Amino acid sequence: MPESIRILIVDDHAVVRKGLAMVLRLESDLEVVGEAENGRIGLEAAKNLNPDIVLVDLVMPEMDGQEMALALRKSNPKIKVMMLTGTEVDDRVFDLVAAGIEGYVLKNIEPGELVRAIHAVVHGEAYLHPDVMKKVLGRIQPHHAPSISLTPREIEILEWMASPNTYKQIAGQLNVSEETVRSHAKNILEKMKQPNRAQAVLAAMRIGLIKLDEGK
Amino acid sequence: MPESIRILIVDDHAVVRKGLAMVLRLESDLEVVGEAENGRIGLEAAKNLNPDIVLVDLVMPEMDGQEMALALRKSNPKIKVMMLTGTEVDDRVFDLVAAGIEGYVLKNIEPGELVRAIHAVVHGEAYLHPDVMKKVLGRIQPHHAPSISLTPREIEILEWMASPNTYKQIAGQLNVSEETVRSHAKNILEKMKQPNRAQAVLAAMRIGLIKLDEGK
DNA sequence: GGCTGTCTCCCCCGTGCGGGGGAGACAAAA
C-alpha cells in the first residue's frame, strides 16, 4: 500500500482552507498535515512539516503565492507546488511555470479533478488548468528547421553578433582579425538575406538558431 | 448517459492498430470507428467518419503524423488529435503544440492513462506526456514586469526599432522628422542601458515588451 | 504662477557597419 500524500494548505481565507481540507480528507491516500494563512507562515510550515505538496493561494497578504512558491523552490525544491487562483488566469503564470511550478488550478475546479491533479503533480507530472494550458501553449514558438545552411564558423560568429560586442571586440575574443569577422558577418547577412546585424539576430532567433539567453 | 467517443486510429503497424483498438474497446464509452495505415488514408477516413478524436502515429510512410495533423487542423479543426510516438520526445512537438495539437503521448503509456488522456482531450483540455510537458514548459519565457519605464511613444519607437527600417524610414512611416526618431532612440538606449539598437531590441524581447513575430 | 514630463526638432562629431571588390592557405570532393 502506498504511503499517503502529505499536503499543506496555504490560503488567507479560513473557509477555503477548511473546505479544501474537508474535501481532501475524504480521499484515503491524502493527508492534510497543516494549514497556513499567508506565504510567510506557509514557508515556515513547509520547512517544518516537509509535505509532499503545498496548495497555495496566489493572492494573499504579507507574502503572496508567487513569492512563496519561488522561495520554496529555492529552499525545498523537492516539495511540489499547486497554485490556486480565482477564475481569471493571471499573467504571472508565465513566471510560475518558467520557475518550475508543477500545478496551476482555478478555484472552481471539481474536487475530483483536484484530487487527480494532486496525484499527477506528486507523481512528477505537471498539471495546468485547461485555460492556463491554453495560454501557456500559446507562448510556444514553432521550431522551424534551419533552412539556411551556415557553416559552423558562421553560426559561431552569428552567436557573437547577438552580443553587445563590436566586430573589433569579437575579433579580439576569437583571436582573428576584425576583417575576418566582418567578412563572416557579410556572408551571414548575404545568406540570411537580412539587411543588418539586428535583423539577422532576430531572424536567427525565429528559426531557433539562437536562444534568448546566452549573452557572450 | 453520454454519447460514446468516436475514435479513429492511424498507424502504419497493424499490430499497434489492433492492440490499441482492443484496449480502447474495453471502455464502454469509447468506440473505435476506423483505422488507417498512413496519413493520407487517415485524412480521407477522418473526413468521412468525422470522429471525435484521431490517434495518430508520428512516424509513418507516405504522409507522416505531423503532416496529417496539420492538414486535419486546417480542414476539420473540430476533430481532436492525439499524437503517438516512440519513447523519445521529438523536436517536432514544438510545431505540433504551436499548431494546436491537443494530445501527445508516448507509446509506452499505460492503457488506463491513455483512456484518461483521450477523455481529457475530447473534453477540450490538452494532454501532454510528462516528458513532453517538461520539454515544452522549458520553452516558456518568464514574463518579467517592464521594470524600465518607457513612455508609450518610446515603446512604439522601440517596436519600430525591431524592424529592418532605418531611422529615416521609421520617421517617414510615423510622419515625424528623422531627428525625432533618433532622439527617442537615444532616450530609449539611455533608459534601457543598452549600447545599440540590436541589444535594445533583444533586451526588450527578454522582458516581454516585444514579441518575436511579424516585423512592421 | 511655476515645475515636470512628454513629444517634437535641430546641430555636430566620430565610428560602427553594410556593400563592393580581391586574395591566399588548406582540405575535401570530384
Added chain:
DNA sequence: TTTTGTCTCCCCCGCACGGGGGAGACAGCC
C-alpha cells in the same frame, strides 16, 4: 589533378548610428 568550400585577411566607400549638446510647444500637477 582540378575544383569547390571554408577560413582567413585586406582595401575602399558611404551611410546609419551612438553620444554630446540644446530648444520650443504643450499638458498636467502642485
